[in-house]
Amino acid sequence: QVQLQESGPGLVKPSETLSLTCTVSGGSISSYYWSWIRQTPGKGLEWIGYIYYSGSTNYNPSLKSRVTISIDTSKNQFSLKLSSVTAADTAVYYCARVRFIAAAATHWFDTWGQGTLVTVSS
Amino acid sequence: SYELTQPPSVSVSPGQTARITCSGDALPKQYAYWYQQKPGQAPVLVIYKDSERPSGIPERFSGSSSGTTVTLTISGVQAEDEADYYCQSADSSGTIEVFGGGTKLTVL
Numbered sequence: 001q002v003q004l005q006e007s008g009p010g011l012v013k014p015s016e017t018l019s020l021t022c023t024v025s026g027g028s029i030s031s032y033y034w035s036w037i038r039q040t041p042g043k044g045l046e047w048i049g050y051i052y053y054s055g056s057t058n059y060n061p062s063l064k065s066r067v068t069i070s071i072d073t074s075k076n077q078f079s080l081k082l083s084s085v086t087a088a089d090t091a092v093y094y095c096a097r098v099r100f101i102a103a104a105a106t107h108w109f110d111t112w113g114q115g116t117l118v119t120v121s122s
Numbered sequence: 123s124y125e126l127t128q129p130p131s132v133s134v135s136p137g138q139t140a141r142i143t144c145s146g147d148a149l150p151k152q153y154a155y156w157y158q159q160k161p162g163q164a165p166v167l168v169i170y171k172d173s174e175r176p177s178g179i180p181e182r183f184s185g186s187s188s189g190t191t192v193t194l195t196i197s198g199v200q201a202e203d204e205a206d207y208y209c210q211s212a213d214s215s216g217t218i219e220v221f222g223g224g225t226k227l228t229v230l
Contacts, residue, residue, distance in 0.1 A: 012181035034221075045165070045208055048210060062123070094164055101171075105216025108155040110176065112164040 002027035004095050004113035012089075012120050018082040022095030029053055029076045033098035035109060036069060036080045038091040046091075050098050050107070051078055083086060085120045092117050124213040126222035133228040140196040142225045144209030147190055154192040155210045156185060158203075159224075165208060169194060173214060175209070204229045 008020035035050035049059035051069045059067050062080070071078040071101070082089060093116055096109040123163060126146040134140040144154060154172050157165035167176055169185035183199045192211075196203055209222040 006149075044224050045210075047210075047219040047221065050219075060218065098124050099170075102154065106153045106171070106212060107219060108167065108170050108210065109157075109165075110170070112166070113163050 002097060002111055004097065004111060006093060006095050006113045006116040008116065008118070010117060010119060012085055012118060013122050014086055014120055015084055018080070018085050018089060018118055018120070020080045020093055020095075020116065022078050022080075024076045024078075024097075029071065029073050029078065033100055033107065034069075034071065034078045035096045035098045035107075037094045037096055037109065037112075039094065039115070040088075040091040046108050048080065048082075048093075055106070090118065090120045124179055124218060124220050126209050126211060126220055128207075128209060128222040128225045130223070131226045131228065133230055134230045136201060139201070140199050140227055142194045142196075142227065143191055143230050144193070144211075144222050145191045146211060146220075146222075147161050148214040149187065149190050149192055149211060151214060152184070152211045152216065154187065156183075156194045157210065159206045160204075160206065168207075169180060192195045199227075199229055201229050 003025045005023045012018045030053045033050045036048040066083045068081040072093045095113045098111045099113040100107040156169035158168045159165040168183050173185040173188040184195045206224045208224045
């Protein structure tokens with residue numbers, strides 16, 4: 001049973017870069033897409049983006065200018081960087097495994113980490 | 123930007139049937155997915171590809187699709203089903219993933 005665990009600072013200052021890592025255990029990171037999703041009280045769940053094990057990415061256009069998702073297959077980890085953060089970026093951040101059917105251009109999230117709260121404040 | 127619309131809340135008595143809808147213009151051509159989230163926990167996938175049920179999800183959970191609306195049905199609702207439910211799908215191009223605003227299911 002694959003498990004995901006987010007890690008990183010719980011407090012980030014405004015204008016700085018939020019950095020989180022997701023460690024995948026119980027299975028290989030290869031042959032899957034992996035995603036970051038966040039949840040704020042006011043906006044519910046928001047998809048941030050996903051990365052294929054090969055390194056190809058797809059980002060939410062609303063965040064694309066500030067987001068970078070990377071992957072390290074040797075460590076079974078993938079990471080999120082969100083730059084120029086503001087209070088609006090305060091949220092619980094989840095990492096998730098993505099299942100997909102290429103022919104149908106469809107993706108879904110079948111396994112989630114427990115989530116980590118990141119607060120943006122000085 | 124593309125949106126999925128859910129009712130904010132649904133209430134049912136134990137043993138009754140709960141139906142939660144999700145509407146979006148691209149749903150006729152995109153699959154929909156449903157997640158259950160209990161307080162303080164991560165979302166859990168309960169329905170995929172409109173109507174398929176992952177292993178370990180009780181049979182009382184089912185999904186259906188009709189035009190621009192998909193529906194999550196919970197038959198014989200139990201107290202443990204009280205949670206927030208979110209639908210998820212993609213825009214018509216299949217490149218942007220979107221979640222509905224969530225529906226709070228209250229078991230009276």
